[in-house]
Amino acid sequence: MNIVKMDASHISQIAEIEKNTFSAPWSEVSLKRELDNDLACYFVAEDEGEVLAYGGMWLVVTEAQITNIAVREDKRRQGLGTLILKKLLEEAKQRYMMGVTLEVRVSNEKALSLYTKNGFVSEGVRKNYYEDNEDAYIMWHYFTDPESEAVGI
Numbered sequence: 001m002n003i004v005k006m007d008a009s010h011i012s013q014i015a016e017i018e019k020n021t022f023s024a025p026w027s028e029v030s031l032k033r034e035l036d037n038d039l040a041c042y043f044v045a046e047d048e049g050e051v052l053a054y055g056g057m058w059l060v061v062t063e064a065q066i067t068n069i070a071v072r073e074d075k076r077r078q079g080l081g082t083l084i085l086k087k088l089l090e091e092a093k094q095r096y097m098m099g100v101t102l103e104v105r106v107s108n109e110k111a112l113s114l115y116t117k118n119g120f121v122s123e124g125v126r127k128n129y130y131e132d133n134e135d136a137y138i139m140w141h142y143f144t145d146p147e148s149e150a151v152g153i
């Protein structure tokens, strides 16, 4: 199993996982567009050409925003979600981001547990964020302390 940058060969399998996982899945077209997006960075866990998990983010000025992260259904709870998340955090840190943020459904206990274990804290709620009106927690993982930066102003 290797963690590699997403390329065109991964798109159809990722779209399939999206379809099986999310109520508003990303299409192949949207995923392909990310390959030409200079702000986007996606990683894939692959094994002999099979996509097992993936995750991506947009690096916007000093903030990295995780757009999606998912593990193929038959490969869950084997540490792959953690591997992809850690890879995204490492890359964001190397690219001098001040922190990483994401939105997650308030009912998504598995993902909430994954994020909390990896240093994310909830900093607020976006009401009715999803198409079915469920709320989202806004979570952050900071590399630098935002309070201490403010002191210098």
Ligand SMILES: CC(C)(COP(=O)(O)OP(=O)(O)OC[C@H]1O[C@@H](n2cnc3c(N)ncnc32)[C@H](O)[C@@H]1OP(=O)(O)O)[C@@H](O)C(=O)NCCC(=O)NCCS
Residues within 6 Å of the ligand: 021, 068, 069, 070, 071, 072, 075, 076, 077, 078, 079, 080, 081, 082, 083, 103, 104, 105, 108, 109, 110, 111, 113, 114, 117
């Ligand atoms: C959330 C998700 C990415 C986790 O990936 P995973 O590879 O299964 O997770 P890991 O094996 O790395 O587990 C890491 C931690 O996540 C939590 N977790 C994962 N699966 C869980 C489950 N079925 N029940 C409870 N906690 C769970 C646990 O805290 C786990 O740590 P532990 O094994 O030490 O208890 C995966 O369940 C998934 O693809 N879900 C659907 C897509 C999704 O919800 N994405 C997030 C959108 S914001």
